[in-house]
Amino acid sequence: MESLKGKTAVITGSGRRAGLGEAIAQRLAKAGVNIVISDIGAPKDAATGAEHIGSTDEMESIASDLREMGVKVSTQVCDVRSLESVRGLANHAVSEHGSLDIWVNNAGIGYIMKPLLDVTEEDWRAVIDVNLTGAFFGVKAAAEIMTKQGKGGRIINIASQAAKSGFPHAQAYTSSKHGLVGLVRSAAVELGGDDITVNNVCPNHVTTGLGAWQNEYFAKVVGADSVEDYMKAMAARIPMGRPGLPEDTANAVAWLCSDEAKYITAESMNVSGGEEPH
Numbered sequence: 001m002e003s004l005k006g007k008t009a010v011i012t013g014s015g016r017r018a019g020l021g022e023a024i025a026q027r028l029a030k031a032g033v034n035i036v037i038s039d040i041g042a043p044k045d046a047a048t049g050a051e052h053i054g055s056t057d058e059m060e061s062i063a064s065d066l067r068e069m070g071v072k073v074s075t076q077v078c079d080v081r082s083l084e085s086v087r088g089l090a091n092h093a094v095s096e097h098g099s100l101d102i103w104v105n106n107a108g109i110g111y112i113m114k115p116l117l118d119v120t121e122e123d124w125r126a127v128i129d130v131n132l133t134g135a136f137f138g139v140k141a142a143a144e145i146m147t148k149q150g151k152g153g154r155i156i157n158i159a160s161q162a163a164k165s166g167f168p169h170a171q172a173y174t175s176s177k178h179g180l181v182g183l184v185r186s187a188a189v190e191l192g193g194d195d196i197t198v199n200n201v202c203p204n205h206v207t208t209g210l211g212a213w214q215n216e217y218f219a220k221v222v223g224a225d226s227v228e229d230y231m232k233a234m235a236a237r238i239p240m241g242r243p244g245l246p247e248d249t250a251n252a253v254a255w256l257c258s259d260e261a262k263y264i265t266a267e268s269m270n271v272s273g274g275e276e277p278h
């Protein structure tokens with residue numbers, strides 16, 4: 001990971017405690033990467049309720065922990081549903097840190113879950129807007145800067161096992177994550193000549209803030225006696241005998257950012273303990 005020292009990474013949706021974004025920030029900071037912690041910061045509408053999002057206070061507290069690791073850390077509020085806001089975040093990285101080397105599209109929502117027949121147009125658009133359009137804006141804004149800088153770069157989306165397989169009550173979520181497979185394949189073709197790699201990391205279930213909400217929800221959907229029973233059944237069907245941990249995803253991201261992965265692009269890499277074979 002020596003090659004990562006002194007680089008600058010932007011991680012969207014990284015302002016929520018115990019989320020994959022925080023774990024990725026910690027792993028990259030450990031490798032000497034300067035970090036921009038970014039999140040929506042405050043509720044804006046029905047799709048971004050306070051109980052589901054990273055607040056500005058949380059962003060600052062995560063940043064303060066990272067600074068103790070000896071890297072430069074800044075924070076920037078960004079709503080990934082707005083291209084202007086995402087471009088502002090990319091420009092912030094350059095003005096505050098002097099460079100933009102790594103961009104991680106981690107912001108996502110997975111708490112609008114309903115049976116197919118109950119999904120409204122509004123539900124569908126809300127999920128696609130954050131998970132797919134938001135990632136496209138990230139790829140575009142990062143590429144605009146990285147191609148000008150002329151020193152390559154790394155763009156990574158946190159997709160999901162739902163980028164490869166279908167799940168109940170998750171039409172929009174699954175479709176948004178499958179869409180990221182097409183996004184990296186097409187962006188990688190155009191950006192390869194600029195030495196910019198574009199990949200997805202596809203975790204299986206992880207008990208983050210979002211993951212904990214899903215445990216409660218799906219335990220009810222499958223009629224489990226308790227959340228604990230639901231989690232036991234989940235662990236039993238995973239070849240490695242447990243769901244994912246935030247650090248499993250973070251380690252995969254760090255490796256994809258390193259020089260060792262410089263020829264790997266257009267991939268959607270599973271981090272699922274063998275649960276997802278596709």
Ligand SMILES: NC(=O)c1ccc[n+]([C@@H]2O[C@H](COP(=O)([O-])OP(=O)(O)OC[C@H]3O[C@@H](n4cnc5c(N)ncnc54)[C@H](O)[C@@H]3O)[C@@H](O)[C@H]2O)c1
Nearest residue numbers: 013016019020053054079080107108160205206208210211
């Ligand atoms: N937890 C899992 O089981 C799991 C599995 C596979 C993939 N993922 C994906 O990993 C990513 C992180 O999820 P997590 O589990 O850490 O959940 P999380 O809720 O902790 O993180 C998601 C973050 O996205 C932010 N966000 C939501 N809407 C936003 C917007 N419009 N603009 C900017 N930020 C916004 C939230 O504030 C939050 O901080 C998501 O893309 C999720 O789909 C999660």
